Each structure stands twice: as structure tokens, then as C-alpha cells.
Amino acid sequence: MSKDYGQFCGLAKAASVLGERWALLVLRDLSLGPRRFGDLQKGLPGIPTTVLTTRLRELEEHGIIERQAPPLGRRGLVYAMTDHGRDLTPILDALGRWGARRMADPGTHDVMTSSSLAGALRSAYRPGVIPDEVTIRVAAGPVLAWARTTPDGVAVGAGIPDGPIDLTITTGPAMRHILAGTLSPSEALATGALAFDGSRELFDLFPRAFHVPLDPTIIQGEST
Amino acid sequence: MSKDYGQFCGLAKAASVLGERWALLVLRDLSLGPRRFGDLQKGLPGIPTTVLTTRLRELEEHGIIERQAPPLGRRGLVYAMTDHGRDLTPILDALGRWGARRMADPGTHDVMTSSSLAGALRSAYRPGVIPDEVTIRVAAGPVLAWARTTPDGVAVGAGIPDGPIDLTITTGPAMRHILAGTLSPSEALATGALAFDGSRELFDLFPRAFHVPLDPTIIQGEST
DNA sequence: CGGTATCCCTTGCGATACTG
DNA sequence: CAGTATCGCAAGGGATACCG
Numbered sequence: 001m002s003k004d005y006g007q008f009c010g011l012a013k014a015a016s017v018l019g020e021r022w023a024l025l026v027l028r029d030l031s032l033g034p035r036r037f038g039d040l041q042k043g044l045p046g047i048p049t050t051v052l053t054t055r056l057r058e059l060e061e062h063g064i065i066e067r068q069a070p071p072l073g074r075r076g077l078v079y080a081m082t083d084h085g086r087d088l089t090p091i092l093d094a095l096g097r098w099g100a101r102r103m104a105d106p107g108t109h110d111v112m113t114s115s116s117l118a119g120a121l122r123s124a125y126r127p128g129v130i131p132d133e134v135t136i137r138v139a140a141g142p143v144l145a146w147a148r149t150t151p152d153g154v155a156v157g158a159g160i161p162d163g164p165i166d167l168t169i170t171t172g173p174a175m176r177h178i179l180a181g182t183l184s185p186s187e188a189l190a191t192g193a194l195a196f197d198g199s200r201e202l203f204d205l206f207p208r209a210f211h212v213p214l215d216p217t218i219i220q221g222e223s224t
Numbered sequence: 225m226s227k228d229y230g231q232f233c234g235l236a237k238a239a240s241v242l243g244e245r246w247a248l249l250v251l252r253d254l255s256l257g258p259r260r261f262g263d264l265q266k267g268l269p270g271i272p273t274t275v276l277t278t279r280l281r282e283l284e285e286h287g288i289i290e291r292q293a294p295p296l297g298r299r300g301l302v303y304a305m306t307d308h309g310r311d312l313t314p315i316l317d318a319l320g321r322w323g324a325r326r327m328a329d330p331g332t333h334d335v336m337t338s339s340s341l342a343g344a345l346r347s348a349y350r351p352g353v354i355p356d357e358v359t360i361r362v363a364a365g366p367v368l369a370w371a372r373t374t375p376d377g378v379a380v381g382a383g384i385p386d387g388p389i390d391l392t393i394t395t396g397p398a399m400r401h402i403l404a405g406t407l408s409p410s411e412a413l414a415t416g417a418l419a420f421d422g423s424r425e426l427f428d429l430f431p432r433a434f435h436v437p438l439d440p441t442i443i444q445g446e447s448t
Numbered sequence: 449c450g451g452t453a454t455c456c457c458t459t460g461c462g463a464t465a466c467t468g
Numbered sequence: 469c470a471g472t473a474t475c476g477c478a479a480g481g482g483a484t485a486c487c488g
Contacts, residue, residue, distance in 0.1 A: 003245070003459090003460095004331070004333075005246075005270070007249070007269075007335060007337060007340055008331075008400075009327075009340035009343065010319070010324025010344065011316060011323055011340075011343060013323035013324070013326065014319045014320065015247075018243075019244075019248065020243070021227070021243065022229075023239075023243070024236075025231070025233075025235065037471070038469060038470070046230055048462045048463065049470085050461080050462080050463095050473090051462075054461095075469085076469070076470070084439065087325075088322060091319055091322060092235060094314070094315050094318065098234070098238055098315060099233075099235055099237035099239075102237070102286075103233075106232040107228075107232075111232065112231070112233070113233070116235075116236065119233065119235060120233070217287070260449085261450050270481085272481055272482060273451070274452085275480065277451070
């Protein structure tokens with residue numbers, strides 16, 4: 001059971017569950033779709049199995065996630081968000097945007113995961129820039145994610161999207177500066193920090209449709 | 225130094241600081257205004273001095289709070305939010321609303337603090353219901369807070385407000401059900417769970433201007 | 449009053465090994 | 469593949485004592 005703060009306060013109740021180690025990252029991964037135990041473990045490098053087990057149990061006890069029978073013919077269970085858990089999605093996105101403001105470049109031991117990339121795309125999305133329904137694929141080395149714009153927002157996911165792809169962006173950590181607007185797409189193309197395949201028009205819209213500002217107080221190279 | 229997750233991810237960075245024990249509650253209190261060490265300690269029942277010291281230092285290192293010279297003639301230092309910290313306020317409110325959805329009645333060991341009450345008011349506020357600038361005082365036993373509506377939102381605080389008071393509400397844990405809309409003001413008046421002093425008209429507007437829904441799945445008496 | 453310094457105890461975390 | 473069992477270690481909780 002997670003630690004309580006002994007206060008009759010919504011924030012205190014939230015903190016007692018979400019403040020546990022790894023909890024927010026487990027939820028980020030599950031916010032992108034149902035996952036099996038092993039998926040989560042692979043997607044969260046460094047998480048001890050015992051901790052993952054404990055977090056999943058606590059989150060289930062609090063009605064934030066639930067175990068489901070797997071989709072059609074697959075074996076094992078999957079963990080999935082409940083409605084109550086899905087209510088957290090915009091908050092996770094806001095927290096991610098806030099944290100990213102001071103995150104310019106990866107630290108020595110920082111890795112990117114498909115879920116973190118997908119989450120970044122979701123939290124970066126600004127409606128109204130891209131009028132059509134399009135599918136964008138982003139590849140940062142082995143890390144793959146996609147975003148599909150819809151009339152009411154954006155759907156994102158880890159891995160490879162179903163259906164046709166309108167734009168593929170291949171990049172690395174430079175993606176952070178694209179999202180920040182501190183590196184223009186054409187510059188990035190010139191230096192080879194980034195490549196694309198598909199609609200040039202869509203490519204040019206990308207930095208306005210997906211944007212997470214960078215705090216001006218952050219200087220290049222520093223990022224805790 | 226707070227624990228990192230080794231991921232190049234805004235949410236992971238946020239979680240590494242905000243996930244530390246007591247961090248979110250320290251920030252809730254500071255989001256209501258500058259506080260001295262002792263203020264925080266009194267307002268956060270159960271926090272060990274060592275942990276408060278550590279959290280304050282970490283939050284300062286991350287540029288979320290800062291130490292300031294005290295206002296005019298008082299001695300000692302005060303801790304206050306930086307701009308970066310203030311950016312968290314809407315997120316804290318959203319988290320508080322989310323946590324409060326499953327919080328119907330106080331647990332046996334749950335206390336209310338002036339900061340938690342003030343925070344509840346801020347997160348509950350819905351613009352557009354109260355047209356004027358008014359000051360509302362809420363007393364739940366020894367716990368005092370106030371809210372002043374303004375054209376662009378609401379200002380809240382712990383303790384007693386400056387200036388004239390348009391409405392005083394005296395209540396207890398029943399306040400949660402007023403905010404939820406599961407207890408009508410007139411009912412509460414009849415049972416004595418609540419009393420008010422001041423504008424009746426404003427009193428009747430209150431539940432619409434300050435609202436935090438309660439999850440229907442929660443049954444009376446249960447609240448972890 | 450605003451902390452720092454210790455001490456002891458308990459808990460949770462992280463790593464590894466192992467079982468259904 | 470999906471966890472449980474175990475264990476050493478670091479950190480938090482709580483009390484108390486003490487400095488500026």
C-alpha cells in the first residue's frame with residue numbers, strides 16, 4: 001500500500017500513488033495502449049521486476065489501471081488504463097511539457113524509448129496547424145513512434161503505425177531542438193541531423209504543429 | 225540529488241524531482257505564497273525536518289523555488305516559487321482535482337490544513353459564474369482560507385484575507401460534498417453541517433463557482 | 449526561530465536468482 | 469514469459485540534541 005500523507009487533500013491523495021518510484025513512467029507507457037508485463041519491463045530500462053509488480057498492483061488497487069484478457073489469440077494478461085487512469089493523460093502531458101522545458105540535450109546516461117518519443121509527440125501537439133488527417137512516423141535510431149492527426153486532436157503510439165504514412169522523419173536527439181524551434185528543419189537537413197521522406201509541405205508544418213518550448217535559461221549542453 | 229530515471233523524457237525529468245516524498249505538498253504550500261521553514265513545517269504535519277531541508281534544497285537546485293530575503297522587517301529567509309515553479313500551479317490544481325474525485329470523506333487520520341483548503345478552492349474555481357470581484361472566507365474549524373474572484377480568475381490564500389469579506393462559510397468536511405454538488409447548500413444549512421454569513425445570493429452561487437466532481441463509483445465512507 | 453547533526457528503526461529500492 | 473523469493477543497501481521517519 002502506498003504511503004499516505006494523512007491529509008484530506010486531493011493533491012495529497014494523488015501524490016501518495018503517483019509519487020511512488022516509476023509510477024508516472026509506468027502510466028506514460030500505459031497511456032499509449034495496453035501492455036504486457038514484459039513490454040513494460042523492456043520499455044522501462046532499469047526498473048526492477050519487483051518494483052514493476054508492486055506499482056502495477058497499487059495502480060490497480062487505486063482503480064487507475066486494470067488487468068484485461070489479451071486481445072484475440074495472444075496469451076497472458078495485459079495491463080490497461082481505466083477511465084479514471086485515462087483522466088490523467090492530459091496531466092501527464094502537461095507534466096512532460098513542463099519537465100521538457102529544462103531538458104535540452106540528453107545526459108550521458110539518458111536513453112530514449114519509443115514510449116517517451118510517442119509521449120513527447122502527444123504532449124507537443126498543437127491543434128489547428130495541420131488541417132488534414134495525416135500520419136507521421138518518427139524514427140530516432142531504433143526508437144520508433146508515430147502520430148496521426150485527427151479533427152479533434154492527435155493519436156500517437158510507439159512502433160509502426162497502421163495504414164499509409166504521409167511523412168517519415170528520421171532523426172536523433174536533434175528532435176528536441178526541432179520541437180523547441182531552436183533548430184530549423186532546413187538547417188537540420190543541411191547538417192544531416194535530420195532527414196525526411198514524404199510530403200515536403202507537411203515537413204515544413206511539423207515544427208509548428210508539434211512544439212515544446214525550451215526555457216531560455218538553459219544553455220546548450222546542460223540538462224539534468 | 226534526486227533520483228534520475230536515465231531517460232531523455234520530460235516526464236521522467238519531472239518525476240525525478242516531483243516524485244520525491246513530500247515534494248508536491250511543499251510546492252502546494254509554496255504556491256500559495258512565500259513561506260518560512262517553520263510555516264512549512266507547521267503546515268505539513270508529520271514531515272521530518274531533515275526531509276523538509278532536503279526537499280527545499282533539491283527544489284532550489286532545480287530552479288523551482290528560491291530563497292528570498294523576508295518582506296520588510298521580518299527576520300529569517302522565506303522560500304518562494306520561481307517563475308518556473310509557478311508554471312506548475314495549474315498542474316498541481318489539475319492533479320488535486322483528479323485526486324479529489326475519489327476522495328469523499330476524510331480517513332480516520334486525515335487532517336485538513338489551511339493550505340489544503342486554499343488549494344481546494346483554487347482548483348475548484350470555475351470562471352464565469354460569479355461576475356463581480358468578491359471575497360469569500362471559508363472556515364473549517366481552525367482551518368481558514370479565502371478566495372477572491374477577479375476578472376481573470378481567482379486568488380486564494382490560507383488564513384484571513386485583507387479587505388472586506390462578502391461571504392463567510394463555516395463548515396467542516398461537509399465542504400467536500402458542497403464542492404461535489406452531492407449536498408445542496410440548503411440541505412447543509414438545515415442539518416447544521418454548514419453556516420454562512422453575508423450575501424445569500426453569493427452563497428447560492430458558490431457551489432457552481434467552486435466545483436470538484438466526485439466519482440460516482442465512490443460510495444459514502446470510503447476514501448483512501 | 450531556523451535550521452543542522454545524530455541515532456535508530458523501518459521501509460522501499462535495486463539486483464539477482466529462481467519458479468509456475 | 470510472468471512473475472515470486474531473497475538479500476544488501478540507501479533513504480525516509482521519528483526522536484532528540486544542538487548551534488547561529
